[in-house]
C-alpha cells in the first residue's frame with residue numbers, strides 16, 4: 001500500500017486502529033497521536049492510542065488523553081491484544097521500531113497494515129504506507145496534511161486543531177528554530193482558523209510549572225550548568241539524586257536545554 005487512495009479506501013469502512021508513538025512522548029508525539037485519534041474516531045473507527053511509557057503532566061489537557069494506554073503501567077496484556085487484533089497501526093513521530101522498546105516487536109509481528117508518519121532522518125522500512133518528510137517541522141504538520149489530503153479538513157475541530165498546534169509549537173521551539181518554514185505558518189494559520197486557541201495551548205504547555213520544577217530549574221542553572229566556551233558547548237549533568245531531591249517527574253527536565261541554547265555563542269546541534 002503506497003498510495004494515498006489505497007489508504008483512503010482502506011479507511012472507508014470502520015477499522016480497529018492502534019496509534020503508537022515514541023518512548024516518553026513529547027507534545028508532538030502525543031499531540032499528533034491524539035489529533036489523528038480524534039479524527040479517526042469521528043470517522044467511525046475504533047481507536048486506541050498506546051504510549052510506550054508515561055509522559056509529562058503538561059500534556060494532560062489534550063482531548064482523549066485520559067484514554068491513552070500506558071504500556072509500562074501494567075497495560076501490557078491489553079496492549080498486546082489490541083496490537084494483535086488491529087486492522088491498521090499508525091506509528092507516529094519515530095523512525096525505527098527500537099524507539100518504542102518492547103512494543104516494537106509486537107508491531108513488527110502484527111498482521112495489521114502499518115503506517116509510518118514521521119519527520120526524523122532515515123526511517124526503518126517496516127511500514128506499508130509512509131508519510132515521511134524531514135522537511136516537516138513536526139509530525140503534527142504531516143497529520144494535518146494527511147487529513148486534508150484525505151478530503152476531511154472539515155473533521156478538524158478545535159480540540160483536534162489544538163493537539164496538532166501543540167506539536168508544531170513545541171517542535172519549532174515556539175516558531176524560533178530553523179525548521180519554522182512558510183508551510184509551518186500556513187498550517188498554523190489553518191489550525192487557528194479551525195479553532196485552535198493558541199494562547200491557551202501556550203499557557204498549558206509553558207506556564208504550567210510545579211514549584212518543585214521551578215526550584216529544580218533554578219538549582220540546575222545555578223550549580224549544574226557547565227559551559228565550554230571554546231567548544232561553543234554547554235551541558236547539564238543531572239544525577240538520580242538531583243531528580244529525587246526535587247521530586248522530578250517526566251518532562252521536568254525538558255525546558256532545561258533551551259536555557260543552555262539561549263547562551264550567547266553556544267551552537268545549536270540537533
Ligand SMILES: [Mn+2]
Nearest residue numbers: 028093138139
Ligand atoms: Mn516531532
